[in-house]
Amino acid sequence: MTIVFALLIAAPALAQKAPLADTQLSDPAQEAQAKALMETIRCVECQGQAIADSNADIAGNMRSLIRERIKAGESPEQVRAWLIQRYGDYISYDPPLGGATWPLWAAPFVLLVIGIAIARSSFRRKR
């Protein structure tokens, strides 16, 4: 009974999915490119998940859009740039180096230099 009920609820949702949301591309190389890109695109509905893992409708539709564009011959980075143009850097889990993101990229090196400085000064004190 519960299963029948669950199917009744799920059926309309399944019927409306975009064509390539959960269907792999026939070319394995293109599918691999699309999959890799999907894992680095943020779901705008369930933020914190990648669209590859998300069950949200819009995530499925974005997967379909990515597969269609890759199939049509676009490179993954072109598709990423197209999405960033729509939603801003926020959509990508691979933030580009730019005005707002350079501290993010510089932080590890700055912290490393501070760490070395602290280590050096404490070793020197011991001697």
Place this chain on the structure above:
Amino acid sequence: MRRVLLWLPLALFAALFGLVALGLFKPADRTVRSAMVDKPLPEFALPAMLPTKPGVARTSFGGGKPRLINVFASWCVPCIAEAPELMKLKAAGVPIDGVAINDTPEAIQKFLDRNGDPYERIGNDKASQVQIALGSSGVPETFLIDGRGRIVRQYVSNLQSDQVDDILKTWRGMR
């Protein structure tokens, strides 16, 4: 100097505690806004959702006439709450085009019969292609397009009455 340093960890802890408490009581705004605002409307053409109304295409915008695009769905509860606000805009003469996401003609017709029909055109955006092209992240969302076909404003979630006033003011100013 020593005495000050002694209190430093506690002060740091208090600052961290304050930061966390602030995040707890005033959560950050997690709305994903479109990066397409202030940019020209992208090319698109959606087939008609209903036999009684035309579909929505890029070519219907511009030409000196500002219009609204309302991204909606019959299965979306906030869209029901928004319906009276859209009807107010329609009554004031603002032309509204609907972009229906993941929907069927029957469900849309039922939705319009029940909640009123503010739309001049309704496009069938089955796979969210146009929704994504607009940088919209959910339903409902409303975009104000100026007379040159540029996206001027984005309103995320169901329109509130102060936003309706804002739309009316901007729309009158653009005409």
